[in-house]
Amino acid sequence: VSVRLVGGADLKRLVARVGAAEFMRQLIAELAAAYARWDEFEKMARPATHVPGGVIELMPISDATRYAFKYVNGHPRNPEQGYATVVAIGMLTDATNGYPLLVSEMTVLTALRTAGTSALAARHLARRPSRTMALIGTGAQAEFQALAFQVECGVTTVRAYDTDPAALAKFARHGRTLGLGVVVCGSVAEAVTGADIITTATAAKARARILTDALVAPGVHINGIGGDCPGKTELEAAILSRAKVVVEFTPQSLIEGEVQQTGAAAIHAELHELVRGLKPGRERADEVTVFDSVGFALEDYAALMLVQRLATQYGIGQATDLIPDLADPKDLWSALH
Amino acid sequence: VSVRLVGGADLKRLVARVGAAEFMRQLIAELAAAYARWDEFEKMARPATHVPGGVIELMPISDATRYAFKYVNGHPRNPEQGYATVVAIGMLTDATNGYPLLVSEMTVLTALRTAGTSALAARHLARRPSRTMALIGTGAQAEFQALAFQVECGVTTVRAYDTDPAALAKFARHGRTLGLGVVVCGSVAEAVTGADIITTATAAKARARILTDALVAPGVHINGIGGDCPGKTELEAAILSRAKVVVEFTPQSLIEGEVQQTGAAAIHAELHELVRGLKPGRERADEVTVFDSVGFALEDYAALMLVQRLATQYGIGQATDLIPDLADPKDLWSALH
Numbered sequence: 001v002s003v004r005l006v007g008g009a010d011l012k013r014l015v016a017r018v019g020a021a022e023f024m025r026q027l028i029a030e031l032a033a034a035y036a037r038w039d040e041f042e043k044m045a046r047p048a049t050h051v052p053g054g055v056i057e058l059m060p061i062s063d064a065t066r067y068a069f070k071y072v073n074g075h076p077r078n079p080e081q082g083y084a085t086v087v088a089i090g091m092l093t094d095a096t097n098g099y100p101l102l103v104s105e106m107t108v109l110t111a112l113r114t115a116g117t118s119a120l121a122a123r124h125l126a127r128r129p130s131r132t133m134a135l136i137g138t139g140a141q142a143e144f145q146a147l148a149f150q151v152e153c154g155v156t157t158v159r160a161y162d163t164d165p166a167a168l169a170k171f172a173r174h175g176r177t178l179g180l181g182v183v184v185c186g187s188v189a190e191a192v193t194g195a196d197i198i199t200t201a202t203a204a205k206a207r208a209r210i211l212t213d214a215l216v217a218p219g220v221h222i223n224g225i226g227g228d229c230p231g232k233t234e235l236e237a238a239i240l241s242r243a244k245v246v247v248e249f250t251p252q253s254l255i256e257g258e259v260q261q262t263g264a265a266a267i268h269a270e271l272h273e274l275v276r277g278l279k280p281g282r283e284r285a286d287e288v289t290v291f292d293s294v295g296f297a298l299e300d301y302a303a304l305m306l307v308q309r310l311a312t313q314y315g316i317g318q319a320t321d322l323i324p325d326l327a328d329p330k331d332l333w334s335a336l337h
Numbered sequence: 338v339s340v341r342l343v344g345g346a347d348l349k350r351l352v353a354r355v356g357a358a359e360f361m362r363q364l365i366a367e368l369a370a371a372y373a374r375w376d377e378f379e380k381m382a383r384p385a386t387h388v389p390g391g392v393i394e395l396m397p398i399s400d401a402t403r404y405a406f407k408y409v410n411g412h413p414r415n416p417e418q419g420y421a422t423v424v425a426i427g428m429l430t431d432a433t434n435g436y437p438l439l440v441s442e443m444t445v446l447t448a449l450r451t452a453g454t455s456a457l458a459a460r461h462l463a464r465r466p467s468r469t470m471a472l473i474g475t476g477a478q479a480e481f482q483a484l485a486f487q488v489e490c491g492v493t494t495v496r497a498y499d500t501d502p503a504a505l506a507k508f509a510r511h512g513r514t515l516g517l518g519v520v521v522c523g524s525v526a527e528a529v530t531g532a533d534i535i536t537t538a539t540a541a542k543a544r545a546r547i548l549t550d551a552l553v554a555p556g557v558h559i560n561g562i563g564g565d566c567p568g569k570t571e572l573e574a575a576i577l578s579r580a581k582v583v584v585e586f587t588p589q590s591l592i593e594g595e596v597q598q599t600g601a602a603a604i605h606a607e608l609h610e611l612v613r614g615l616k617p618g619r620e621r622a623d624e625v626t627v628f629d630s631v632g633f634a635l636e637d638y639a640a641l642m643l644v645q646r647l648a649t650q651y652g653i654g655q656a657t658d659l660i661p662d663l664a665d666p667k668d669l670w671s672a673l674h
Binding site: 001003005007008009011012015016020042044047049050051052053054056058060062064067069071072073074075078079081082083084085086087089091093095096097098099100103104105107108111138139140141142143144164166167170174320321322323324325326328329330331332333334335336337 | 338340342344345346348349352353357379381384386387388389390391393395397399401404406408409410411412415416418419420421422423424426428430432433434435436437440441442444445448475476477478479480481501503504507511657658659660661662663665666667668669670671672673674
């Protein structure tokens with residue numbers, strides 16, 4: 001009963017072994033498979049604890065055979081001390097006996113699964129072809145989003161804008177190593193010009209209007225990933241009113257997503273309804289679509305399932321004795337002697 | 338930003354380094370200190386997920402500087418497959434920035450903290466001296482309870498009874514290595530004869546009456562640790578009616594504890610009220626007292642704090658890269674390259 005530990009170096013090795021593009025492809029497939037089984041999961045709100053300077057959440061979910069949860073924080077002022085705003089650790093366990101299987105680094109994995117989920121939504125919502133993506137906000141999520149849209153939609157050019165020139169330069173450097181054309185832009189308006197897809201991934205801390213309705217051309221798909229907690233939004237409400245809006249899990253999105261500006265009436269569908277064919281995705285070339293992403297525990301489940309499968313396949317990770325191996329379950333004392 | 342991992346072998350080494358009795362002494366002190374700061378903690382109900390064959394819970398708690406949580410399952414039929422009914426993993430994090438500090442084995446640590454909490458309650462509720470403890474149920478918790486009462490109350494003799502002769506023999510063997518006199522008894526009635534303290538630690542799965550009112554002599558302290566989930570109790574309700582009953586956290590105890598039989602009216606105090614001197618513990622030599630223990634997240638917090646302190650002091654545990662070390666918090670992509 002050894003528990004596998006996948007640390008940061010292990011995940012890096014695993015992604016390198018499979019290849020970043022292939023890892024993302026498999027992750028999107030895993031996400032699609034999980035969303036297709038939506039009804040099989042026991043879903044719950046994230047139990048949040050408010051601590052000085054931030055919030056700490058536990059995000060659990062389970063089906064008949066696996067239970068997954070993620071520990072994740074959000075401390076907006078962390079960067080001032082040189083710390084990341086968000087870090088995470090995930091765990092996958094055997095639901096049938098409660099025994100943990102995997103403890104994993106999940107800071108990077110969360111960025112990967114967020115991008116994979118964006119790509120899955122775009123599969124149903126973006127027009128074909130979508131070669132050009134505007135990327136508003138080139139922070140920690142940027143390259144992951146670029147990779148996911150390159151893999152899923154065949155994006156070849158990213159028109160990037162950020163208020164922080166250093167973050168913009170960082171993305172341009174990494175984006176080009178992905179084989180993408182990166183156009184560094186001086187404004188949101190410049191970035192969205194001619195874009196098929198607009199991804200907003202800013203760290204706007206309040207009700208912001210990073211993207212105004214006037215800038216959204218017919219037929220564009222908006223992938224909004226930066227509005228992800230109460231009081232934090234990126235899109236002008238008018239966009240939501242005229243667009244086909246898709247969310248992950250309505251009760252959570254109404255609290256944390258862009259739709260906290262509009263209420264449930266603005267929601268066209270939940271992502272699983274598109275994946276399962278219960279509701280249409282894009283129907284017209286000229287309609288505006290929005291994926292209002294806040295992140296959901298099911299996505300962590302899918303990411304942990306993929307890591308566990310690949311780590312087993314390639315022998316990556318370390319065996320730990322986090323769970324005792326007892327010859328006699330009633331003799332726990334023997335574990336100390 | 339390395340996260341310390343304390344596995345089973347690490348905890349064993351740590352307890353051996355300090356000595357089991359001294360570890361328990363320090364743990365009781367840590368528990369007392371935590372309960373004395375009761376008002377400083379953000380407490381919440383345990384988010385439970387029902388899975389096939391059992392339940393999985395996350396137990397979070399925090400104060401201004403530390404956040405702790407435990408992953409713990411309960412699968413009653415696990416022993417049939419050779420697995421423990423309950424296993425656990427704990428995590429301690431820095432609440433001020435959300436960064437994890439410690440991931441720890443917590444199956445054994447939970448048994449230690451449960452016993453330590455029982456001893457802390459007995460400090461306020463058991464008569465002095467208490468030399469003889471009856472132990473009804475000699476499963477996984479038994480030796481931990483015996484150690485805690487030896488350390489805290491000076492118990493020298495344990496009168497043990499279990500329906501499973503193998504479990505009874507196991508306890509007798511281990512108990513004697515602790516320097517305790519162990520009297521193997523043939524019935525509950527025999528075990529409680531002359532006992533100052535009665536500890537019930539059975540795995541009774543339904544409303545059981547392991548201990549009936551007629552068997553409880555005046556002046557006895559009852560340490561009830563086996564009634565710990567809805568529908569699972571060990572004590573005849575009449576005992577609760579005439580005894581001074583102390584619980585950990587009323588909202589949780591009303592659902593999971595012995596007091597689910599009686600309601601809040603039977604509760605004299607919460608443990609922190611005794612620790613803080615807000616309500617009296619034992620007042621008369623002939624009164625019957627009950628600690629109705631179900632386990633509370635604060636106890637896991639105290640146990641994890643102790644492990645983190647001792648592990649740091651003795652250099653025990655392993656540094657992991659579960660959290661990325663980023664030169665630039667906006668350059669998460671670099672963690673993969």
